[in-house]
Amino acid sequence: AQSVTQLDSQVPVFEEAPVELRCNYSSSVSVYLFWYVQYPNQGLQLLLKYLSGSTLVKGINGFEAEFNKSQTSFHLRKPSVHISDTAEYFCAVSVSGTYKYIFGTGTRLKVLA
Amino acid sequence: KAGVTQTPRYLIKTRGQQVTLSCSPISGHRSVSWYQQTPGQGLQFLFEYFSETQRNKGNFPGRFSGRQFSNSRSEMNVSTLELGDSALYLCASSKTTYREGAQVYFGPGTRLTVT
Numbered sequence: 001a002q003s004v005t006q007l008d009s010q011v012p013v014f015e016e017a018p019v020e021l022r023c024n025y026s027s028s029v030s031v032y033l034f035w036y037v038q039y040p041n042q043g044l045q046l047l048l049k050y051l052s053g054s055t056l057v058k059g060i061n062g063f064e065a066e067f068n069k070s071q072t073s074f075h076l077r078k079p080s081v082h083i084s085d086t087a088e089y090f091c092a093v094s095v096s097g098t099y100k101y102i103f104g105t106g107t108r109l110k111v112l113a
Numbered sequence: 114k115a116g117v118t119q120t121p122r123y124l125i126k127t128r129g130q131q132v133t134l135s136c137s138p139i140s141g142h143r144s145v146s147w148y149q150q151t152p153g154q155g156l157q158f159l160f161e162y163f164s165e166t167q168r169n170k171g172n173f174p175g176r177f178s179g180r181q182f183s184n185s186r187s188e189m190n191v192s193t194l195e196l197g198d199s200a201l202y203l204c205a206s207s208k209t210t211y212r213e214g215a216q217v218y219f220g221p222g223t224r225l226t227v228t
Contacts, residue, residue: 042221043221044203044219045219046218090156095169098169099146099205099217101158103156
């Protein structure tokens with residue numbers, strides 16, 4: 001069975017500083033990995049996804065993530081955050097061959113002025 | 114192109130009542146999934162429908178049910194509401210049956226409060 005762990009429930013960071021949001025997954029089969037962002041009172045928006053190929057994945061809004069199979073991690077990074085990046089971020093893995101996603105518990109990113 | 118729409122956006126119900134939530138997928142999308150989001154349990158998969166057939170189901174009691182119509186619109190129903198059913202219910206749609214790399218699009222959700 002697949003599972004996803006987001007180690008940090010909240011991450012405060014100053015504007016223009018770099019940030020890394022951590023995600024570890026567990027799966028006995030090949031996985032597809034995703035990062036979603038949720039702004040207040042909104043649904044989920046896809047930031048980026050890893051299906052196969054290059055382990056460094058670039059997404060929208062300047063975010064990128066690196067798939068590390070040996071460490072079973074898929075950490076999200078941004079070199080310089082903006083106030084508008086304040087939101088909740090979810091890491092997810094899809095169950096093989098389905099649209100069923102297993103989500104992590106989320107990380108609240110708070111960007112401080 | 115309009116996104117996934119969910120109605121109503123907010124709903125208040127009393128324990129013991131039942132509720133029906135509606136989801137209209139993006140035009141041309143035939144797969145619809147439902148998720149429950151709560152502060153304690155996070156995002157949990159409820160079920161997925163494709164071409165009016167339930168293809169996957171999460172670990173929720175039978176009080177939670179859903180259906181999909183021929184126009185791909187979907188409804189989910191919760192009977193005998195409990196306080197713990199208070200949550201944001203998210204609907205997501207995708208164009209086809211599952212294929213690698215296909216993107217899933219989420220709606221804004223329906224906020225259900227049970228008192």
